[in-house]
Amino acid sequence: MPATLSEFDLIKAFFEGVGxxxxxxxxxxGDDCAVISIPxxxxxxxxxxxxxxxxxxxxxxxxxxxxxxxxAAAMSDLAAMGAEPSHFTLSLTLPVSNYEWLxxxxxxxxxxxxxxxFPLVGGDTTKGPxxxxxxxxxxxxxxxxxxxxGAKVGDIIAVTGTLGDAGAALTILDRVDDKLLTDGQSFLxxxxxxxxxxxxxxxxxxxxASACIDISDGLLADASHIAEKSKVELEIDSESLPMSExxxxxxxxxxxxxxxxxxxxxxxxxxxxxxxxxxxxxxxTSHIYTKIGRVNEGSGVVVKNNIQSSKSMGYKHFE
Amino acid sequence: MPATLSEFDLIKAFFEGVGxxxxxxxxxxGDDCAVISIPxxxxxxxxxxxxxxxxxxxxxxxxxxxxxxxxAAAMSDLAAMGAEPSHFTLSLTLPVSNYEWLxxxxxxxxxxxxxxxFPLVGGDTTKGPxxxxxxxxxxxxxxxxxxxxGAKVGDIIAVTGTLGDAGAALTILDRVDDKLLTDGQSFLxxxxxxxxxxxxxxxxxxxxASACIDISDGLLADASHIAEKSKVELEIDSESLPMSExxxxxxxxxxxxxxxxxxxxxxxxxxxxxxxxxxxxxxxTSHIYTKIGRVNEGSGVVVKNNIQSSKSMGYKHFE
Numbered sequence: 001m002p003a004t005l006s007e008f009d010l011i012k013a014f015f016e017g018v019g020x021x022x023x024x025x026x027x028x029x030g031d032d033c034a035v036i037s038i039p040x041x042x043x044x045x046x047x048x049x050x051x052x053x054x055x056x057x058x059x060x061x062x063x064x065x066x067x068x069x070x071x072a073a074a075m076s077d078l079a080a081m082g083a084e085p086s087h088f089t090l091s092l093t094l095p096v097s098n099y100e101w102l103x104x105x106x107x108x109x110x111x112x113x114x115x116x117x118f119p120l121v122g123g124d125t126t127k128g129p130x131x132x133x134x135x136x137x138x139x140x141x142x143x144x145x146x147x148x149x150g151a152k153v154g155d156i157i158a159v160t161g162t163l164g165d166a167g168a169a170l171t172i173l174d175r176v177d178d179k180l181l182t183d184g185q186s187f188l189x190x191x192x193x194x195x196x197x198x199x200x201x202x203x204x205x206x207x208x209a210s211a212c213i214d215i216s217d218g219l220l221a222d223a224s225h226i227a228e229k230s231k232v233e234l235e236i237d238s239e240s241l242p243m244s245e246x247x248x249x250x251x252x253x254x255x256x257x258x259x260x261x262x263x264x265x266x267x268x269x270x271x272x273x274x275x276x277x278x279x280x281x282x283x284x285t286s287h288i289y290t291k292i293g294r295v296n297e298g299s300g301v302v303v304k305n306n307i308q309s310s311k312s313m314g315y316k317h318f319e
Numbered sequence: 320m321p322a323t324l325s326e327f328d329l330i331k332a333f334f335e336g337v338g339x340x341x342x343x344x345x346x347x348x349g350d351d352c353a354v355i356s357i358p359x360x361x362x363x364x365x366x367x368x369x370x371x372x373x374x375x376x377x378x379x380x381x382x383x384x385x386x387x388x389x390x391a392a393a394m395s396d397l398a399a400m401g402a403e404p405s406h407f408t409l410s411l412t413l414p415v416s417n418y419e420w421l422x423x424x425x426x427x428x429x430x431x432x433x434x435x436x437f438p439l440v441g442g443d444t445t446k447g448p449x450x451x452x453x454x455x456x457x458x459x460x461x462x463x464x465x466x467x468x469g470a471k472v473g474d475i476i477a478v479t480g481t482l483g484d485a486g487a488a489l490t491i492l493d494r495v496d497d498k499l500l501t502d503g504q505s506f507l508x509x510x511x512x513x514x515x516x517x518x519x520x521x522x523x524x525x526x527x528a529s530a531c532i533d534i535s536d537g538l539l540a541d542a543s544h545i546a547e548k549s550k551v552e553l554e555i556d557s558e559s560l561p562m563s564e565x566x567x568x569x570x571x572x573x574x575x576x577x578x579x580x581x582x583x584x585x586x587x588x589x590x591x592x593x594x595x596x597x598x599x600x601x602x603x604t605s606h607i608y609t610k611i612g613r614v615n616e617g618s619g620v621v622v623k624n625n626i627q628s629s630k631s632m633g634y635k636h637f638e
Binding site (some may be wrong): 030033034035036037038040043044045046047048049050051052053054055077078080081083084089090091093121122123124127128131132133135138140142147148149212213214229236241273 | 350351352353354355356357362363364365366367368369370371372373374375396397399400402408409410412424441442444445447448449450452454457459461464466467468531532533550560
């Protein structure tokens with residue numbers, strides 16, 4: 001294997017066959033375009049996400065983890081719409097074409113793509129500062145997309161999983177010696193590097209929830225988007241936020257602050273009527289959902305029982 | 320207008336309303352995903368292209384020109400499939416959010432997007448080294464995509480427009496004082512900055528050509544892709560290459576070298592049967608097509624009447 005690879009060799013070696021080929025893919029990598037067939041009763045959901053070295057991850061981060069996290073984060077937008085993953089594209093900009101780096105990066109993508117039968121169908125590779133752009137595509141029955149704008153007064157507010165873990169991981173990310181980490185710290189780091197795209201939950205919520213968003217910028221910041229789009233107030237009870245044991249131990253004094261405001265968890269935040277909430281809780285997977293508040297008339301986000309600042313601290317680029 | 324903008328403000332100010340909203344767009348910018356409806360008799364062609372400052376364009380290049388060229392180059396892949404532009408997404412990574420820069424960049428996109436009724440439906444903006452990733456989407460009647468693999472022995476090889484202009488422009492790109500440029504040099508620079516995506520020609524060729532590719536890496540490099548995918552030899556007559564007056568004057572000694580090997584023209588290279596070539600030449604727009612060779616049994620690309628090197632010099636990343 002040569003030290004440097006042409007673009008064509010690189011695509012062939014590392015990106016063909018990531019995610020199994022499925023029925024939608026008419027033509028994958030290797031022509032001017034990929035060609036995709038969409039079933040006639042479905043609409044296509046698309047979302048594009050970019051991660052830049054030094055901004056979204058530390059320089060020198062393990063490529064397998066960068067790839068997994070980037071793809072999981074992008075897929076999380078599909079989950080938030082209630083979409084089924086269909087196919088994705090990758091634009092990879094990197095300073096040098098390093099065999100080992102690419103091999104690990106490809107493995108990170110493959111792990112998640114194979115699990116969700118989510119084929120990589122095309123993209124671009126180019127030279128430059130390490131930047132990963134992913135566009136993910138998902139299918140929904142036409143007219144059934146879960147949007148941010150459907151929250152109704154009286155609805156319950158709920159989330160999947162636990163909150164704040166990824167944010168807490170960021171505070172220990174530069175401790176490179178894995179051997180010195182406690183079990184709790186390892187748990188938090190895994191939550192940061194390997195977020196679970198809540199695809200299954202999104203599909204479950206599609207016919208039950210009234211509005212949904214994924215928590216990428218922090219609970220308060222993302223709740224404010226639902227409030228704005230739905231023209232309602234979201235009242236969140238800070239005493240009911242689901243938090244991991246690891247977060248409570250590692251950030252004893254400030255766990256609630258992380259759960260309210262830290263980003264990168266990629267859990268789903270949704271609103272749902274009382275009656276649909278009961279239906280949801282009859283499912284086997286109901287333990288993953290936690291009620292955290294109520295939709296009221298008004299606007300914005302209000303935090304009840306909050307001893308810390310309720311100001312939105314979600315990460316905004318360019319501020 | 321504040322000196323720096325939040326991501327939300329930035330998208331609202333500069334990217335909502337680029338390209339008119341069309342029937343396919345169910346939901347555009349402003350939710351977790353854009354939602355697109357594809358007509359049931361159509362397939363979707365997708366292509367992703369990335370341009371990085373210092374690699375694909377000079378640092379400090381005019382943003383309006385960067386945007387136009389990036390979008391035209393990406394659309395060229397749709398043209399090469401015979402697809403009709405449907406919608407596109409943009410991931411923009413930039414060091415600082417500068418109002419004037421973004422305003423000009425947005426205008427560059429808008430000029431082309433409006434012309435082709437090509438709406439921008441989503442994307443991402445983030446901080447980092449200036450990088451532009453575009454994903455373009457187009458529609459084709461299912462089963463009618465123009466591919467690289469259909470060239471037949473005996474077919475004519477032809478191209479649109481003139482070749483080598485953009486490559487010649489690269490040699491004068493760093494002469495910033497526009498006032499010192501000759502008319503010919505201005506022409507070449509315009510060919511570089513404002514490539515014409517050959518959408519109309521792609522649609523015309525869809526039912527007539529046997530194989531097609533857009534010339535982004537240079538005629539010889541891109542011809543070799545058709546040769547490889549179609550398992551044939553492409554014989555190109557270097558005396559028949561269409562060249563502009565400006566190229567012949569500005570690069571008197573080496574015009575043919577530019578036409579054969581320089582990239583960035585984004586013209587279409589296609590193969591077509593004798594009988595379909597006659598049909599194509601009955602069209603009003605036939606002046607845009609030039610016959611440049613013949614498809615033979617064999618493999619690879621052969622150049623006839625070539626006094627210069629016939630070695631492919633197409634630009635390959637990472638080499």
